[in-house]
Amino acid sequence: MKREFNFDIIDEIKNRWSPRAFSNEEIKKEDLLAMLEAARYAPSCFNEQPWKFILSYELDDLNLIRSVLVDSNRLWADKAPAFISILAKKRFDFDGGDNFWAKFDTGTAWGYLSLEGEKRGLVTHAMGGFKKELAKERLNIPEEYELIAVVAIGKLGNREELATDALKEQEEPGSRKALEEIYMEGKFK
Template identity: 45%
Template sequence: MKELSKEVKENRKPEYEINPLILNRWSARSIKDEEISDEKLMSLFEAAKWAPSSRNGQPWRFIYSKKNTKYWDTFFDFLTDSNKMWCKNAPVLIVIISRKNFEQDNQFSRNHSFDTGAAWENLALEATRIGLVAHPIGGFNVDKARRILEIPNDYEVEIMVAVGKRGEKEALSENLQQREFPNGRKPLKEIVMEGKFNI
């Protein structure tokens, strides 16, 4: 991806030059009520699986549901009311879980969530590259998701993700329309330190 989108150009000012794909990924909420192909959906998981992980343990697992299948309502029901408001059109909802112990020796992996977070970002960047929105969601009933999806206790339930094509901003409520733009970040001087912790 060579170009920044117009809205990203207007709203995001990197301090150093980076790949435009990274800046073009943002969590839009307006999603079209339109199917996406299995080919595209699977390419997102393909991107995710190439993330690095401690001892190449690959702790990430993805449970998905497509709109107009028997699973979608169940997934939608996990969401908080405020997330339901903008997720209602999403053609795909995903629950991302993470295996807490290594498969090799069943020892706890201190980095399992870190690894699964890297996989999530790969998924989101690939979605951006192929023109899709992938919006991460922490606001859902984790216990209910675990119970209904029969997720074993040796997996952490991490996040849900709404995936689909970008919709019109005007399709959102007034309140959400005001938040429908790529947001900024703290400056590097607030997050980067040389030598020791000194902020």
């Protein structure tokens, strides 16, 4: 599917999508760290920066993170050469109160991370399909953090190498709602 844009926006946004076909080609740690650097500069409520990231690219760490993914994600994500687990801190540091904006802010950081990856020729696919309690235990996540997503990272692979025909058929950028469907002026209509 060819995406159509109403306005000229940055190429990284135009080109970013969430493929499932990954090459097992090794990627540079420097590129992964640059992606985290981009995420570090995302805005956040009260500049709280509630995010934490767990980088997995060494074999033992890769096996660990793969072990907490649901089977339907393992079908394709096992080939990715790196993962970043994204966590959000539930409470504010400054007053200990609930940080209702933590997931919003952490999602913004994920967006920055994915766009920097795109700029560097890497593809990303964020997943909510993981075993939450098992991940919390195996990744040693403290109670004050919530695991929001696990992101597979790598170079784009060959769609014909995906495990099922259904996965092969889905392997293209997703459609988007029309601009007119997602915004209103003045108040909700």
